[in-house]
Amino acid sequence: MSIATGIGSMPGTDFAESLRLVMGEVGDFVYVPELPARGVHAGMIGRTLAVLDGLDADLQPDGWRVGVGEGVDQRRARSLLAQDLDVAEELAGTHDGPLKLQVTGPLTLAASVERPRGDKMLADHGARREIAESLAEGLRAHVADARRRFPDAELVVQVDEPSIVPVLTGGIPTASGFSRHRSVHPPEADALLRLVTEAITGAGARPVVHSCAPDVPVELLAGAGFSAIAFDLSLARPDDIWAETFEQGTDLWLGVVPSTDTTGVTNTALVTRIAAFFGRFGFDEEAYAARLVVTPTCGLAGASPAWAREALVLAQRVAAG
Template identity: 55%
Template sequence: MAWATGVGSMPGEDHAAYAEAVRVVLGELPDLPHVPELPGRGAPAGMTGRALAVVDGLGADLQPAGWRLTDSPGVDHRRARSLLAQDLDQVEEQAQDRTGAFKLQVAGPWTLAATVEKPRGDKVLSDRGARRDLAQALAEGVGQHVRDVRRRLSGVDRIVVQVDEPALPAVLSGSVPTASGFHRHRSVDRPEASDTLAWVLDAVTAADAEPWVHCCAAGAPLDLLRGAGARGLSVDLALTTAAGHDVLAEAVEAGETVALGVVPSTEPAATPSDKDVVEGVLRWLDMLGLDPGEVAGRLVVTPTCGLAGSSPRWVRPALALARDAAARLG
């Protein structure tokens, strides 16, 4: 059978909204629920703040220009860690009897390097040593994070860690702006990009979890992600290049997981049916020469991206649509 899950983020601005998000995820995505993210609560709950809460051995603080590494955790960094712990408490409370699979999300090393500044300013991306240190600290922290979640959800026997890398195409193309905004950081070569990402994916594997990488940006380097050790590729299908489709086909044929972003992440003018979604997936499989009966179990149906920017009324229908399409596809 095919599976369904969410990308990660959802709308909401307080603890009550988080508790409701957990209920929705557990109710609508029974086969592969995920730990929700509510970036609407502020920077400590956003993608970068969430990942810094996981990072081990490095401090950070929130400056007017964004997150910056520091000698010790600042008040916002401590807030990010506290929020993550509170959120996991909520997940543990509601999912204590869960078995099967569960998914976590964390920003990847290149997205962090492109969004976090060095202690004296400018992005970590500008300094090879700094980006190495941040990536290694992230890898160490991710392993600890997986072990914590496994302890909390003792009945879960399959943990997926989705490493989010929306900034990676910009890192590779040299289009990440400097602090001044007048220049761009030099592009990172693909071998370094792959090796650095591999540190984090290897840490996921070492923690006995399944490493996926999500990139919904145009031009996602899917061959690089797979070469770095991703055993699941999560994409916005509409933004995938011809070469990317070939990589997805290779991954599916090799028994790996492909998560197809095919459900609108914001409320559309006309809501598609699960039959509409499945017909789109079947056309894609036919284009690649793949037999639906043989590969359905390796496919996951998701929204095209996170749901944080959608209206609250669309969240439940979007996840239900993904679930129903996956059931029909299977």
């Protein structure tokens, strides 16, 4: 039997309410929700900057910038994360199954955060390495803290890389908007990702990567040490690399439930889509069921509260077959 979970973000601003919803609907695989509606401090980037070690940041008019000292916004992000983990410990501290935390990956982080003098950290090889190392070191402490809070849980760290494809293909615009940053070549991308996966594994958690972009670089991600790849099934080409990766031991988390409000979606139709995907490669349900995690296609921050609940319910039904 498969299990279900969410990608991370949820609508609304009440953390305790969101976590109770998660525990109620996908309680076999709990995740600590992110609520970006509370502001930039609680968004994907702000949340991850709260985890960094040895690299301070502040919010500038153009967005987050590192190397300018810890500002009130980074302190707010760190405080908010600590408060959320306190609530999560109170509500889920005895959970004895998988429990997932989410962070932004080093490639997307470098493409989103500015250097001290402006433009993205992506522009400089040394800056890219610096932010990846800071993230890796911060994750060691973050996972250790989670281990103390959730002693019986099987900790999973989901690394979100929504910008990985444009980073690899030179699609991230420069500050002027008139040109693009040079592409990061696969060997360097592998090294940056590997810093993170090794930190997670070394701290005793399972590293998983999520990207809802098309043309997910499957071979790169599996080679960097991720034990599972979460992706939007509707954007995935049925290439043999999926089968090869699965056969080599990397699990596939299929995002099949729409992440924004919709109608007419049935669990039967989604089960059929999953079976068709694996069936193309000659895998029957017996071969994939125990390794499959069913998720929404992406985070649920853009959904209505009603659909966020329904999406998790639907994911659970699909996982149950």
